[in-house]
Amino acid sequence: MNPKIIFLDAVREHNPLIHNITNLVSAHFTANGLLALGASPMMAESPDEMAELATISSAVVLNLGTPSDEKVSAMLAAGMAANQAGVPVVLDPVAVGASHLRQKTVATLTQNIQFAAIRGNAGELAYLADVQWASKGVDAGQGSGNLAEIAQKVAQKFNTIAVLSGEHDFVANHDRVMKLSNGVALFPKVTATGCLLSAIVGAFLAVAPRELAFQAACEACTVYAIAGELAAVGLQATQSGTFAVRLLDALAAIDATQTEQLMKAEWII
Amino acid sequence: MNPKIIFLDAVREHNPLIHNITNLVSAHFTANGLLALGASPMMAESPDEMAELATISSAVVLNLGTPSDEKVSAMLAAGMAANQAGVPVVLDPVAVGASHLRQKTVATLTQNIQFAAIRGNAGELAYLADVQWASKGVDAGQGSGNLAEIAQKVAQKFNTIAVLSGEHDFVANHDRVMKLSNGVALFPKVTATGCLLSAIVGAFLAVAPRELAFQAACEACTVYAIAGELAAVGLQATQSGTFAVRLLDALAAIDATQTEQLMKAEWII
């Protein structure tokens, strides 16, 4: 990874419009997180306006949190229109292993849409990579697979950038995997922090040329994780409520220089 | 505008039930804002209970944030029942210019419902006034129109009170326009602050006699903007997370005397 963070300032300069088809748990938090970062959030869900909104957006983020027939139609319409318009599309396969509906939905989406990135936790990406894993609802759960290999397998299978987030984040493309080691234990105690990361990956992809998409995805994860570190300063492990508030403050306050100084990144494949 | 704030105490005394047909981004924040102010929020969306709920409510607020066929049916049923029962109805035409679905929906709503007030940002009201404007998703965007004239045009076209909110708020009826200059730059960094203002306009209209509706709308904007000023004391421009929390605290703490001392209002048409 380039040790210079180049796309955070670009997000703030261009305020990319990020169109999210998301769920009732994460919509408010995701919108506030994107605003704090410097992007412009839009949430909609009617299939009737998807193609139109996708083409005025700088990125489209499809979140599987609460799937329904209508939302799947909306996601298909938005993703396919975005593909045609050259707008990057991010998939967040929330709890994909938890039900046949989710499995079928993700199969439909990945067959019809080319994703610029797929962001999920270990359990979600293990499912996509056909690796055994004991997920638990929307949580990552436990498994013994090699996380870097899981991420790489997803990247290869779907010809995309795979972002496996957790205690460490693994960002993979077809050939290489970057391990990112910033972050704090409070993240998984706040709901929708994964959804927000997917949206932030979308915001970084929105301002990056396609050939630097991998770098942009790594920057998104690193900026987000370090914002969490800054937000957690002085907090106890129990203060998830306060952490969520401060995380929004930190997403607006963090700058490129700070990120470069604190980032922990290494190529592992 | 009457320099006395008379309807804030009335909201707290009568706790008007405000029925919101709203979106998944703003529902939680709007409900908490109404509660903090002293009103009683209700959010529902099934067409099957709309007429019933509208008639037990003191105001109905229709928010276009995430339109769908079912929501539009619900909005029509609620708005028409409220009109019949003499309950004031507020329209928030979120991102109306962004898609044909939204444009068609607003046309249907304005043709069938008499709105007591329409509250939107510059881009949204410019669309309603047939004025050229470059909106950006749900954000106001940029344009060169005269904001007071846009507000007045909306008021005249829809025979309503138009509330154009932004750095300055413009409240217009058929004949006159009040410019309100309280507020802080943190407002647009928090999602759904516009939606909450629409709901608060509803709460003030709910306790005002019809002939004082203009005064009530001005008070709603002023109380809200000054609550924001109080919430922002000591905060940096990046602290949108903390600001949102304190805004709720301030909506409960603000009183009429304080508002009268800090308000900046002038007739400009």
Place this chain on the structure above:
Amino acid sequence: MNPKIIFLDAVREHNPLIHNITNLVSAHFTANGLLALGASPMMAESPDEMAELATISSAVVLNLGTPSDEKVSAMLAAGMAANQAGVPVVLDPVAVGASHLRQKTVATLTQNIQFAAIRGNAGELAYLADVQWASKGVDAGQGSGNLAEIAQKVAQKFNTIAVLSGEHDFVANHDRVMKLSNGVALFPKVTATGCLLSAIVGAFLAVAPRELAFQAACEACTVYAIAGELAAVGLQATQSGTFAVRLLDALAAIDATQTEQLMKAEWII
């Protein structure tokens, strides 16, 4: 009530997966509250995945906040599957008296699902007990009925544990009623605090043997109310925004010993 709090540690040890079919107002806050407490929240709403998700869950919570045809189908599917699998189901009959749709929905649900607990405010449980009461939208409203008797009547009629929450909480089974007197006035100033209590009752039932379900429900109410007391320390009555944030912190920080020392419980029937 057993003066020992035994199920709080069990929630934290087992992190039970709590499946909520809930509404757009409360979803985010409920998920964060369950996470803070130590449970694992899941929110979904498609009828197509309900049976599957219900059987992998440790409790199912059905919340009537924003009913729709599809949600009612989902609730029926989830509740019936949970009944078959022996997974406890909690009903939160939000604003049941406010519309015929809600009344019909609750009738359908109670006829087809055996609830382990029903949690509501005085107005909601008075409706279920066929007692006259003047509810106001989603708020409890005013009435002169005896709250302990209302709770007991609901427990008897639906063969369940009834939890009537308010300034005092009343937990009833067929024979007895416990009055719990912890809590703070800030609770009703934050939206969805009732919904979160219903979910927390679900989390406690999830880790308790069936014969100790009454004890578990009492513990849930007491832990939640005392977390509120701790969150409110040093706050003014107007600080509902700050209270909501600190309540999440307190739900993670509170322990059994603290709860035992502060609890105020007495048998009244």
